[in-house]
Amino acid sequence: MLAPLSLTTLAAVSSSAFATQYLTVEQAQQSIFPEANHFNAQPLQLNTEQMKQVEKIAGVPARSVAWRTIAAYKDNTLLGYVVLDDVIGKFELISYAVGLLPDASVKQVEILTYRESHGFEIRNANWRRQFVGKTANTGLVVGEGIANISGATLSCTHVTDGVRRIAAIAQVTLKK
Known part of the structure; x- marks a missing residue:
């Protein structure tokens, strides 16, 4: 006869057992801006007015004042930015990176x-x-403009909302 599962065993078999890391931050930077020869961390802090602007443009809450942003350069020329974020899929976090051109469009x-x-x-x-x-x-x-994937509706929606939020942040703070 099988023994009942303990809480510890159940915790070990949680949905996080499905976690797959596809790329590191460095690999994502190189994938998005392969022509870059250096990257500089450029942490971004939104003020209250910027947060209101982001919410108005994106139609979703700005969510945070602090954003992890990395500027990509080829020599002294700014190629764009990589912004890192996490959103909830259905139950777990999805970590992703958005590459943006200096005009705030998604690369x-x-x-x-x-x-x-x-x-x-x-x-x-x-x-x-x-x-x-x-x-x-x-x-x-x-x-x-963005197609849904059957069986991944929440992941599609939340990542799309996150990309729209980041594009709004870029429009408000990073656009050249």
Whole structure:
């Protein structure tokens, strides 16, 4: 006869057992800006007015005043930025990076770590490619420029909302 599972055993078999790290931050930087020869951390702090602007543009809460931003350069020329974020999928965090051009348009989206048991299809290049060239004001909504993936609706929606938030932050604070 099998013994009942203990709480410790159940905790060990949680959904985080599905966690997959696809890229490190450094690998994502190189993937997004392969022509860059150096990256500089450029932490970003939003003030109250900027947070209100982000919320108005993105249609979602700005969520945080502090953002982990990395500027990509080729020699002395700014190529753009990589902004790192985490959103909740259904139950677990999805870590991702958004590459932005100096005009605040999306260059590339990379999934760094996916911890859910379902919905990992958001990692597919064809789905992520939908973000390229979009801004906070243009088509960064599931069903209106970004296709949903059956079985990954929450992951699609939350990552898309996160990318739109980051694009709004770029428009408010980073756009050249």
